[in-house]
Amino acid sequence: MGLDLRICPSCGDRADRPVVDGSTLECARCGHRWPFRKLPLFALTGPSGAGKSTLGPLLAARFGGDVVVLEQDVLWTGALRDDVPAFRAAWLRMAAMLHQNGRPVVLCGTVAPPEFEPLPERAFFSDIHYLALVGSPESLRRRLRARPAWREWDEARIEEMLEFTEWLRKSADELGVELFDTTDVSAETAADHAEKWIRARLP
Template sequence: MGLDLRICPACGELAEQPIVEGAVITCPKCGHERPFRKLPLFALTGPSGAGKSTMGPLLAARFAGDVVLLEQDILWIDALRGDVTSFRSVWLRMAAMVQQNGRPVVLCGTVAPPEFEALPERAFFSDIHYLALVGSPESLRARLRARPAWREWDEPRIEEMLEFNDWLRNSAPGLGVDVFDTTDVSREATADHVEQWIRARLP
């Protein structure tokens, strides 16, 4: 059985719109049914500068053997930058493949529920839990200005990220997103909070 859940192992058909009921995928061409591991996905989101990337190594050490930590920017390559929807779809397919090994995925990256929930690949997960790390405009602006030049954080891009930070704070309750403000919180204390949040939702 291939790890790409869209491809039927019986006839080789690629299903752009997978037929999923519970934890069973049915091939739309030949009707072949196969079970798969349907686990929750954890999206650690928020604006740049709020601490997502910092959490990656800390959480990886704490969760070794329990979950798989992935950083979404590793696939932010030229081939995908022009099509954000495809970028999100690729990440959901990747996470679904990883979860076939029996461990849930924690995906660290800037994402909001509307960008995942409408995708066909959403059916591969029992739930997607969202935790947004946010910060004060002053703290985020200072952190982003301090980043090295290769990361290309000019003032217009910083202001755009601050707008996303404000939007996320205001929209989180209606989107089912939990929020944690990292402005005056240490890295270790933030990692404690994120760890507890994830462990409370593990199957």
């Protein structure tokens, strides 16, 4: 069984669109079938400034290796910055490879279901659960304005993020996204909520 689930371990062909039957993959070229671990993926999402990066280390410490917590922006570099679907697909492939080690992944980063659900790599997961941290416009503006200059948060970009937040609040029920408002809560309280939310959905 290979770690990159798009590559057939028998003939080496790489599938652009994997053929999945439950937790079994099938090579469209040679017909070889092999099992894989099909686990849920946890997307800790929401607008920038709502607290995702703060919660990541707290959750990693609380789960103690039983769950892998990753920061999405680490791959926001090079050619992937110019091809957002490829960026999303790369993360799904990475998470699926980590799942083959038997540990579910919590991916911290701004993403919405329409960006993950249509991708071919979505078939590698039993579910993708979405928990979105949100905040009031005033709190998000304050936090983003306080960020260092290298993160390039000018006023136009901040307003775009506030528009995304408003869209997320209005669309959450339809998209199947759970919201948690961090405006007036401590990081520990937010981590308590996220930990409980993840544990309730673990296999």
